Amino acid sequence: MSDTVFFPNVRFDARFAARLDHFALSVRAMHERREGGGRAGLAGSAGEFAFHRPYRPGDDVRRLDWNLYARLDQAYVRVARRESAEHWLVWIDTSASMGAGPPGKLQLAAEIAAGVAAVAVASKGEARVVASNGRELRVQARRELPRVVSFLESLVAEGVDEARVLPAHGPALADAARVFVVGDLSGRTPRDVLSLARGRRWLGVFQILAPCEFEPPAIDRVRWLDPESRRTLDVECDPATTARYLARLSSAQEEWRKACARHGAVFRAVPSDSAFETLLTEVLVR
Amino acid sequence: MSALALVFLGIEWARPLGLVALLLPAIVLWLARARPLWPTVAIGTLALWEEVAPPISRSGARPRGPVDLALVLLAIALAFGAIALAGPRPAHAASALTWRIVVDRSPTMYRANAAGELPIATAARAAERWLAENVSRADRVLWQAPGGSRDERSEGLSMPSDWLRAPHIPRSPPRFAEEDRAGTLWITRAPLAVSPRTAGVCAAAIQPSHGPIAVVGTTRFDWNGERILEIAGGARPARVIATSELPAPIDAFVATWAEARSLAYERGASSEDGALLTLRRAPDGPERTIDTGRDGWRAQGVVRGSARVSDDDGDLETWLDQGGVPIVTHAPGRIEIAWSDMQRPSGDPAAFAVSWAALLDSALLPHPAVVPPAERMARAAERFEPPRAPPDSEARTAAVDAGPKIAAWLSLAALALALAAWRAKSRQSSPFAASSSAN
Numbered sequence: 001m002s003d004t005v006f007f008p009n010v011r012f013d014a015r016f017a018a019r020l021d022h023f024a025l026s027v028r029a030m031h032e033r034r035e036g037g038g039r040a041g042l043a044g045s046a047g048e049f050a051f052h053r054p055y056r057p058g059d060d061v062r063r064l065d066w067n068l069y070a071r072l073d074q075a076y077v078r079v080a081r082r083e084s085a086e087h088w089l090v091w092i093d094t095s096a097s098m099g100a101g102p103p104g105k106l107q108l109a110a111e112i113a114a115g116v117a118a119v120a121v122a123s124k125g126e127a128r129v130v131a132s133n134g135r136e137l138r139v140q141a142r143r144e145l146p147r148v149v150s151f152l153e154s155l156v157a158e159g160v161d162e163a164r165v166l167p168a169h170g171p172a173l174a175d176a177a178r179v180f181v182v183g184d185l186s187g188r189t190p191r192d193v194l195s196l197a198r199g200r201r202w203l204g205v206f207q208i209l210a211p212c213e214f215e216p217p218a219i220d221r222v223r224w225l226d227p228e229s230r231r232t233l234d235v236e237c238d239p240a241t242t243a244r245y246l247a248r249l250s251s252a253q254e255e256w257r258k259a260c261a262r263h264g265a266v267f268r269a270v271p272s273d274s275a276f277e278t279l280l281t282e283v284l285v286r
Numbered sequence: 287m288s289a290l291a292l293v294f295l296g297i298e299w300a301r302p303l304g305l306v307a308l309l310l311p312a313i314v315l316w317l318a319r320a321r322p323l324w325p326t327v328a329i330g331t332l333a334l335w336e337e338v339a340p341p342i343s344r345s346g347a348r349p350r351g352p353v354d355l356a357l358v359l360l361a362i363a364l365a366f367g368a369i370a371l372a373g374p375r376p377a378h379a380a381s382a383l384t385w386r387i388v389v390d391r392s393p394t395m396y397r398a399n400a401a402g403e404l405p406i407a408t409a410a411r412a413a414e415r416w417l418a419e420n421v422s423r424a425d426r427v428l429w430q431a432p433g434g435s436r437d438e439r440s441e442g443l444s445m446p447s448d449w450l451r452a453p454h455i456p457r458s459p460p461r462f463a464e465e466d467r468a469g470t471l472w473i474t475r476a477p478l479a480v481s482p483r484t485a486g487v488c489a490a491a492i493q494p495s496h497g498p499i500a501v502v503g504t505t506r507f508d509w510n511g512e513r514i515l516e517i518a519g520g521a522r523p524a525r526v527i528a529t530s531e532l533p534a535p536i537d538a539f540v541a542t543w544a545e546a547r548s549l550a551y552e553r554g555a556s557s558e559d560g561a562l563l564t565l566r567r568a569p570d571g572p573e574r575t576i577d578t579g580r581d582g583w584r585a586q587g588v589v590r591g592s593a594r595v596s597d598d599d600g601d602l603e604t605w606l607d608q609g610g611v612p613i614v615t616h617a618p619g620r621i622e623i624a625w626s627d628m629q630r631p632s633g634d635p636a637a638f639a640v641s642w643a644a645l646l647d648s649a650l651l652p653h654p655a656v657v658p659p660a661e662r663m664a665r666a667a668e669r670f671e672p673p674r675a676p677p678d679s680e681a682r683t684a685a686v687d688a689g690p691k692i693a694a695w696l697s698l699a700a701l702a703l704a705l706a707a708w709r710a711k712s713r714q715s716s717p718f719a720a721s722s723s724a725n
Contacts, residue, residue, distance in 0.1 A: 005327040097330030105330070186330035213331045221324045226332035233332060234324065235339045244338035249331065 004225055007104030008096070008157035012149055016114075020145060023115055023277045024122035030285040031123075052076040088120045088127045089176040093183025095132060095161035096227035100184070100210035103272050108208050109182040110152035111276035116180055117148045119284060128176070131155055132183070160228045161187055178202040184209060186228075190259035203265035204283055207256065213249075214271040216242045300373030300689055307368035311361035318357045356711035363703035370696035375689035383469065383676045385421055387413060388485075389431040389449060390474035391438075392459040393652070394661055396452035397495065405475040405490035410445040412670055413473055413488040417443050420672070432465075433457040445473070455599050455619045456651055469676030476666030486673030492666050499659045503548035506655075509662045523548065524653055526646075527555035530567040533587060533628030539642050540565060547650075561619075562651040568593040568624040578608040582637035587628035589613060594622055605645055619651045 055064060055075035063077040090113040098106040113129045117139050120127035126140040129148060137151040161183070173179065179196050185207045197203035216222075216237050224233045235241065253269045260267035266283050292302040299305065329335075395406035417427055421443070429445055431438040440446045459479075462472055468484045476489040498521070499514065500507040506520030526540065526549045537553070544551035549562065558564050571591020579585055593615040595602050602615035602622060613624045631638045 005325055097328070100327070100329045184330040186333075209331070210329060212327060213329050219325075223324050223326040224332050224335055225326050225328050226330070227328045229332075231332060231336075232326070233335055233339065235335055241339045245331075245335055248334045248338050252334065 004227075005102070006099045006227065007101035008099035008106065009104065010107050010110040010153050010155050012111075012114075012153060016111075016149065017145070019277070020114055020118040020149075023280070024118040024142075026277075027119050027281060027284055028122050030281070052078060087176045088116060088125060088178040088180070089130060089173060090116045090127065090180040090182060091130045091132070092155070093132045093161055093185075094155050094157055094159070095183075095186070096158050097161065097184055097186045098208075099157035099227055100213060101272055102210070104157060105184055105208045105210055105272045106155060106157040108270070108272045108274060108276060109206075110155060112180065112182050112206060112208075112280060114145070114148055114152055115276045115280045118142075118145055119280070121145065132161060133159060157227075176201060178204070180204045180206065182206045182208065184213075185256065190256055194259055194263045194265060197260075197263040197265045203260075203263070205256065205260055205265055205267045206279070207253065207267070207269040208272050209249075209269060211271045211273055214269075216245060297374050298376070300375060302372060304368060304370075304372030307371050308365060310368060311364040314364060315357065315361050318354075354710075356707045359703050359707035359710060363700045363707060366696050366700035366703060370693040370700060373689055374692055374696075375686060383422070384426045384428060385417070385673070385676065386465075386467070386470045387417075387427065387429045387445070388460050388462070388465045388470060388472050389429060389445065390433070390459045390462075390472070391431045391449060391453055391457045392433060393452065393456045393654075394459075394492075394657070395475060395490075397657065399491070399493055399495075404450065405492065406473065407450055408490040408668070409473045409475065409488040410450075412668075413471055414444050416471075416486075416488070416670075416672060430460075431457070432460045455617070456654075457618075468674040471673045476669050477664060478669070482671065482673075484674045487669060487671050489666075489669040491668040492664050494663050494665050495657070497657060497662060498653070498655045499657060499662055501653045501656055509659055514659075521653075521655070522560075523550040525550050525552055525555070525561040526563045526565070526650075527552045527558060527561045528565040529555060529558070532565060532567070532623060533625045535585065535628050535630055535638070536565075536623065536625070536642070539639060540646065542639075543643055543646050560654075562653065563646065563649055564620045566620065566622055567626070568622050573626070576608045576613070578606060578613060579631065579633070580606055581641035583631045583633045583641060585628050585631040585638075587625045589624040590626045591624060593624045597622075614645070616645060616649045618649060621645065621649050 052065060052068065053076065055077050060077075065076050065078050068074075068076045092106075092109045092113055094106060098104065098109060101107070117127040117129060121139055121142050121144070126138060127148075128136060128138045129151065130136040133155075135151070135155075137148060139145065139148050173196060177200075179201060181193050181196070181204065183206075185193075185205070193205055194203070219237055221234065221236050224235055225231070253267075256269075257267045268279060268283065270279055292299050294302065294305075389406070389410070391406065395409075396404055398404055421427060427441060427443055429438075429440040429442070429449075431449060438446075438449070440449075459474065460472075462474070462478070462480045462482070462485075465472065466480070466482050466485045470485040472482060472485055472487040472489070474487065474489050475492050477492070478487065478489055494511065496510050497508060498506050499509050501521040501524065503523055504519050504521055506517045508515045508517060508520070526544045528537065528540065528551070531537075531554070532540065541551050555561070568589075568591050573588060573590045575586065575588050577584060577586045589608075589611075593602070593604070593612040595604060595612055595615055597617075597620070599620070600617060602617040602620070604612045604614075605616050605621075606612075606614040611624075615622045
């Protein structure tokens with residue numbers, strides 16, 4: 001692919017670690033504010049202590065921290081991490097089609113995975129990052145985040161997406177409270193993924209598309225290449241053809257959206273030049 | 287000016303090999319045409335495109351598009367750079383200058399020194415060295431040897447090799463005072479009778495040389511470095527010959543004049559070797575009777591044809607004519623007479639004698655072995671002074687000076703075009719920016 005527009009690698013710049021920290025803290029802060037509304041989010045009332053928040057009418061008085069009240073003369077409730085929120089799983093598609101870009105789709109997928117892991121460990125939980133090529137990494141503490149970054153940087157968009165690779169992670173999925181499926185969903189159907197949305201498990205499906213897939217550029221002609229099947233197609237990107245493509249893409253995405261909605265899962269389609277913070281903030285702080 | 291400079295397309299190229307770099311833009315354009323203009327882009331939604339877009343071609347042939355603006359700009363930039371590299375400058379820089387080399391072919395230039403070297407050879411070598419180092423290939427180098435009955439000329443960086451041999455008829459030195467011009471180089475020997483002001487000079491060294499300084503009859507006078515020795519019978523009498531029968535009044539006077547000059551006069555001689563003067567009849571032609579004269583004398587007679595004004599040794603000067611028809615012509619060493627018969631001249635007899643004696647004296651060659659005493663005793667070091675450049679060299683210098691400026695402007699234009707090409711390329715590649723195959 002020496003003369004093909006292709007971006008198979010993942011590279012994090014020097015500021016990425018700071019971005020992760022800032023993102024994790026901001027998500028947690030937003031959750032804390034939302035906890036005031038009494039809505040369950042990342043933390044719950046039982047189990048390991050997570051943090052305090054001001055008491056609001058309607059709170060269970062059993063959660064009041066009387067010692068703190070005695071010292072500060074203000075009422076705070078103890079917020080504990082929910083056991084079911086401790087294990088998150090991020091599945092990343094690393095097939096060759098994820099090299100489409102720029103930026104490469106795998107790049108944003110890796111950033112999303114890193115962001116999820118950062119939020120998970122910031123909330124005293126743990127995250128498991130699983131690549132479609134079978135490699136995986138488990139992190140439980142913030143200090144392990146550099147390992148996640150290194151792991152993600154080692155991923156390369158190559159090979160063919162095995163449609164049934166997700167169920168193979170059944171044991172890892174068993175105790176996962178949240179599952180993030182990140183890929184371009186190329187060659188997949190909703191049925192392949194939505195079987196993961198079982199019980200109270202939260203499932204997010206993130207379709208990442210290259211900008212040129214989202215909005216074909218205004219160029220006369222282009223040779224599209226499927227890096228997995230090596231098929232090519234020479235296309236004249238005239239407005240009519242582009243409109244037909246966009247309509248077909250929209251239809252496919254709508255199918256995913258409806259299927260996900262039926263299973264209580266979240267579906268998001270984003271271009272690969274999006275900021276992972278925006279995407280994750282929107283789905284994690286709801 | 288570099289000898290490698292070349293005039294091409296009306297422009298002088300200081301480094302013509304740089305023009306080879308013009309192949310670069312051609313290669314770039316050719317490569318651009320050879321590779322497809324369409325980008326090949328990896329996507330994961332090919333299946334959707336296959337559903338909605340009719341394929342243009344599924345063959346393996348790569349589509350080719352027109353050459354894009356960035357490449358054209360780049361090619362022009364490379365062309366400008368190549369032209370700048372070749373060092374263009376106004377063609378005036380290559381306009382030919384004319385250098386004149388005035389060569390003294392008088393006998394003194396052919397007298398070998400103690401080392402056996404001829405002054406003309408020594409001076410010519412010095413001149414040739416200077417010419418090789420300082421004169422452009424485009425320049426014209428004109429060698430001239432005035433002083434004979436006919437000016438000899440030649441062109442080239444070297445003096446004609448046959449000029450190293452003494453001319454058959456001894457020549458007088460050039461009138462150097464009339465040759466004192468810029469772009470002129472004298473080839474002579476030291477010491478100089480006239481010092482050049484704008485001309486250059488290559489003057490061979492000269493050293494005192496022993497030998498004859500005069501011959502009178504059969505008596506030779508030699509200078510031995512200290513004094514003059516009289517050697518009776520040391521020389522054969524110099525010869526004056528008439529190769530054909532001369533009119534009686536002329537023949538009688540020549541005999542008288544030769545006797546007075548201690549010369550041997552031979553009538554009907556078959557060989558001109560060693561003769562200091564040859565008198566001959568003009569080739570036969572229409573016969574007519576004339577009455578002509580000069581210097582106070584007149585004579586009636588019959589002429590056949592006319593005296594020639596040039597022969598193998600050069601031009602002859604008309605001394606006497608009748609109605610524009612040369613009757614007597616002369617040059618050093620020879621006199622040609624059209625008269626086949628001449629009556630006794632009228633007027634003062636002395637006028638005829640003085641008139642003809644002056645003619646014979648002027649045509650008489652010096653004795654070949656005789657060198658004037660002043661020349662025998664002269665000693666002078668060699669001298670070399672380069673000539674000033676010919677007048678139009680200023681324009682040429684200005685043209686040469688303009689070369690770097692032209693190259694600088696061309697380079698600047700090439701840089702600007704390259705930047706424009708880069709910008710154009712950047713804009714073109716924006717749909718798939720971040721460079722192809724980048725990571």
